[in-house]
Amino acid sequence: MTQMFSQIEKQISKSWIQYAVEPRIAKLTGRQIRTTGPRIAVMGNCQAFGVAYAMKVMDPSATVHHFSAIGRSRFANFDVLVKTLDTYDYVFSHEFLSGHLRGPGDSAELRQRLPKVTRLPAVTFAAFHPDLIYIQDPTQPLHGFIFGPLGPYHSAIAVFAYRAGLSLEETRAMFNENVFQALGYLDIWNDAARELLETTRNEFDVDLSTDLMKWARRGVFMYSLVHPMSYVLFDLSKLMWEKVGLKPPATDFSYYQIYDLARAEIFPVYPPIAKLFGVQGGYLFKLQNHHLANDVGDFLTLPQYLAACFRTYEKEGAERLGNPRVDAWLADESTKKLLIGLARENLKAGRLPTL
Incomplete structure (x- = not known):
């Protein structure tokens, strides 16, 4: 009842x-x-x-x-x-x-x-997970997101690769430092910190500057963009x-x-990004599990995660996979060509991360 x-x-x-x-x-x-x-x-x-x-x-x-x-x-x-x-x-x-x-x-x-x-205020911080995006579902007016293997969390790289027609192996080859560098993923900290501090100060009259420095000294303090x-x-x-x-x-x-919040989905901190902060990184994606008393839950390696994403995207259809960032990459021919070129270069060199 x-x-x-x-x-x-x-x-x-x-x-x-x-x-x-x-x-x-x-x-x-x-x-x-x-x-x-x-x-x-x-x-x-x-x-x-x-x-x-x-x-x-x-x-x-x-x-x-x-x-x-x-x-x-x-x-x-x-x-x-x-x-x-x-x-x-x-x-x-x-x-x-x-x-x-x-x-x-x-x-x-x-x-x-x-x-x-x-x-x-809600604490949001993108520096550890710059690849994490949401895909809005226009048919759902309240918290309307398209869900994949990690609930509402999606990889911008994975969505781009699928919509650009890349294979799973080519997509996997994009998860390397040269791609992250090209996308600006290694230079997010200052913007993320500025956005958090200015939003909380200007809109909520709360000063998190001292606390942010304290959190940063402890290493990674977010499970995702929105889960501290x-x-x-x-x-x-x-x-x-x-x-x-x-x-x-x-x-x-x-x-x-x-x-x-560790019971929910956890997005990994990719190794080249983790290296910037002196912490351990990886490509292990944790699925949500709010029933720890019954089951220990499950994880996906990068190949498993990408395969599950592609199955979701195939079912949804490319026309429903809109995201402003990915749309911009696809619309700019030079960016699109650069990313596809890096994917194929990495694949040829055997740079295929798993964990």
């Missing part, structure tokens, strides 16, 4: 039980409630759970709830969400589109109707607390952290 309800509907129900029912039961039974601290709600995308978890670690006495802005509710409407979030002392929210709940209502309307909402490691979200959570006047305590988060 519970499978009928979406995550946000389950959380709304749980919230009202904890807010309105459990205190009365505790009063009648004499049971002491442990959550005597502030009530905190975190609403948003795939990063929201990690933020909520970090805030709970920072104050175990707090009631911290995660409301997902992924997928759609079956029954709950936007008015119910607003009334539910109004019961919290602090509400942090990512930007989200209308359509997650029944009836109109996006993150801007939520802030308008509930002034206590604090905007929560848990310590990144912990540092962001501390800044958000300071923003609303809460004092983050000294907490050894590393002892309690869980790598929630």
Whole structure:
């Protein structure tokens, strides 16, 4: 029966039980409630759970709830969400589109109707995964992406190669340093850092400059463009607390952290890119697995990944594989000729990476 309800509907129900029912039961039974601290709600995308978890670690006495802005509710409407979030002392929210709940209502309307909402920035960073792109599905208005072997994550090189008519071996031969150099993949860091810092500072009034330097010293801190490691979200959570006047305590988060986003797809850091940062790279693509208790999950080598991509692209049809970056490569004859030439040169030289 519970499978009928979406995550946000389950959380709304749980919230009202904890807010309105459990205190009365505790009063009648004499049971002491442990959550005597502030009530905190975190609403948003795939990063929201990690933020909520970090805030709970920072104050175990707090009631911290995660409301997902992924997928759609079956029954709950936007008015119910607003009334539910109004019961919290602090509400942090990512930007989200209308359509997650029944009836109109996006993150801007939520802030308008509930002034206590604090905007929560999402951490995006492209330097480790410059080849990762999305393919928009125009038939799906909300989070509409064409899925491949790694869910919504696609390789721009693979999409280009398929649309250019290259073979699987020629495509595999493109995953070499000379191609990455030609595409500018080895010079992304400054632009990625500037975009992250300027967006969070200008749009959210959050300064991540010190934290970014700290993360960089630890090596790779992203699983993909949009999935940071848990310590990144912990540092962001501390800044958000300071923003609303809460004092983050000294907490050894590393002892309690869980790598929630590691259950999702993980895009590899290609070896020539990893070499720039002094870390281990590879071509091992991890498939999503949100049921670790039942199965250890699976991985794809580069040849396996590319073969699975081509099967997806063959099924979808080239006309549905539009992406601005790939479209630009294909439209520019000099770029197209250069990439195809490098692919064939690498193949002839036997440069065919696997892992």
